Amino acid sequence: MKTSSVTLYSTGYRETRTYLAAALFAAGNIVLPQLCHLVQLGGPTMLPIYFFTLVGAYKYGWRTGLLTALASPLVNAALFGMPAVTALPAILAKSALLAGAAGYAARRFNRVSVALLAAVVLFYQIVGSAGEWALTGSFTAAVQDFRIGIPGMLLQVFGGYLFIKYVIRK
Structure with a gap:
């Protein structure tokens, strides 16, 4: 198990860089899902809306992550209709938890x-x-990420590691 030291930040809501970083990560969470949706079931399989939330929160702190987590699904739904409005509460909850x-x-x-x-x-x-599951009452819907989203979770873990360690070093 390899552990690596990187420069991590914890930015506050009064800092401009919190909003700049969140805007950049939210933009990533807008572009990446559009690319994944070019492939059938690319969204539910790759779980792209969470990728830059993970990276942003890990690198720049929970505040940047939370701004990214809330803005990304809402902007995607408003601009592209994905995720569907009915799925937003669950996605927003998972994004905030992340x-x-x-x-x-x-x-x-x-x-x-x-x-x-x-x-x-x-x-x-x-x-x-x-x-x-509590929100929808559907166990099947609740565990969909575990049924078909394993590639996306692996992308978050390994891609997130590479992105945090090598792409955004500063």
Whole structure:
């Protein structure tokens, strides 16, 4: 299990860079889903709306992650109709859980590793699925990410690690 030290930040709501980083990560969460939706079931399989929320929250703190988590699904739904409005509560809940978990893990451990990112992804997926089940009453809908979204979770863990460690070093 390889652990690597990187520069991690915890920005506040009074800092301009919080909003600039959130805007950039939200833009990534708008573009990446559009690319994934070019392939049949690309969205539900690759779970692209969560990728830059994870990266943003881990690298720049939970506040940046939360802004990204809330803006991304809402803007995508308004501009492209995806995710569907009926799916927004569950996606927003999972996104907020992801932002909180990633920000907490980064601050608590002050390093990035595949194991830490896997723990963050499993946390938000398990707790988020329970919340989705409570919201929708459908166990099948709630565990859809575990049925067909494993590639997306792996992308978040391994792609997120590479992105945090090598792409956004500063």
